[in-house]
Amino acid sequence: MPSTNLKHQVEQEHSSSEPNLKGTLISVSVVGGFLVLSWLAVFGLFLAR
């Protein structure tokens, strides 16, 4: 029981110190998506030629 409490406390401290990076996640996903799409576009050009 005490160990569960400790775990819970550690989790709480951990989550409160983690910064909110949702905007970053979406931003880097958009960048990644752009890289993949532009790659596929030129690959399409290669196949078409």
Add this chain to the structure above:
Amino acid sequence: MIAEKTGLSKADSRLVMSFMWVTFISLLIGGLMGLLQTLVRTGNFNLPFGIGYYQILTVHGVILGLVLTTFFIIGFQFALMAKTVGMTNKQRKWAWASFWVMLIGTIASAIMILLGKASVLYTFYAPLKAHPIFYFGLTFVVVGSWIACFVNFHQLYQWKKKHQGEHSPLLAFMVVINMLMWFICTLGVAATVLIQFIPWSLGLVGEINILVSRTLFWYFGHPLVYFWLLPAYMAWYAILPKIIGGKIFSDSLARLAFILFLIFSIPVGFHHQLLEPGIDPMWKYIQVVLTFAVIIPSLLTAFSMFATFEITGRQKGYTGLFGWFRHLPWKDVRFFAPFMGMVAFIPAGAGGIINASNQMNQVVHNTIWVTGHFHLTLATTVILTFFGITYWLVPVLTGRKIDKKINTLGMTQTIVWLVGMFFMSGSMHLAGLLGAPRRSAFSDYQGSAQAAEWIGYQYGQAIGGSILFIGILIMLYNFFYMTFKAPKGVEEFPIAEAPDGSEPTPLVLENWKLWIGITVVLIAFAYTIPFVDIIQNSPPGSPPFEWPIGNG
């Protein structure tokens, strides 16, 4: 008093300003040549006084790609090292030696190009042969930069001796990584120039092994790109957070990204030679895979930048998914110029991945798409960041302050640059996809229908080039203003700190023997077998060609 606040002595400032002067004189000369090239390529402009297209093309590439960049970077890095780990009088003397050796080399090579004796483009591919002084001049530039390398290494070594068990300052660590990479990669270009080009250009040997020379050039040529990019990353990681009122996202992540650049930037040169016969396709494949590994530290950087912006914005009380975006100092040129450089790096990076992919390379190889890519990476991402650095570095060095006027002019300059580059680089990319070649003067190719498709884009390049030249003139005015006219005062040398309560940086990140060892092993793995194969199975070497463009 100024020295106390900026951390740079008068002697340090004089040294760094000398590098800045060469940088901005180079910008004017090289930029003018770029403008002339775009005008020639419209088909409606002829160069006066018998000046050749390939002559101005060589001036443009050498002066901007090699001279401007190297002088700015080495000067900027001396400023960072003096600020973070200090510079002794003896080190400063050697730093001056590096400046003069590089300058003598630059002048020697430039004279040969301007005389039309070295129209071999900045890649100086054999069998085009330039006057031997051109190659000696380039050797001096590289040797001068090596002196700077060893000054930087010695600066950090001395600091570490005094601060045993401590981590080196982040910026000093980054400078040393960049100079280590530079030293290792320039060994390749030094080898080809000293062993192949100089004896061949002097007539001591009759032939040159083309493939060996190009392989050694590209062993240097790709890390050269990262030598330009890493100082921009230094500013992004460790200076911009301070300008936006935040802290570094993670000291460890920044160091890891730089180590990955050191390891993966060099054994990748074959992706510039994908269509070159004589290299085993297996080794090209291996180097393409290694090239893709370089994407990792760039994506780490993208993540780190967004995270820095978001965390800082949220700490200032901005909420919502993208509310933090509004806190960024959009009206501060020290932030705006490098930020727009970052934005440009998204399409630039996408283009780079396309170039390095074997099949797609066949679509764009030797087309002006590559030139467009190059102008997004170097001439937008890197240069806009360098301009952004200039807006605080020059006032720091001259004991002046950035005022409202220069900030407004700087913002205008950045926008002019972006508009110009949109037209020029955009036209280059599109014309390249339609097959327009790079490195070539205007021609209608005997009225070919395909060449007729390119002309609109060539006008687009001339329009963009003209706008960019206006941007150069504004930047030069800004440089003069900050040097001589801006109000006297103390400008901040912005260096960001690691966040409070962050995990200590692992000591292994500063295990130089380990990272240099891995770098050397990877280079040996990627190059030894194919290089031996190239030497053993090469066709006969080529005699020099001085005509029509090399040394006419």
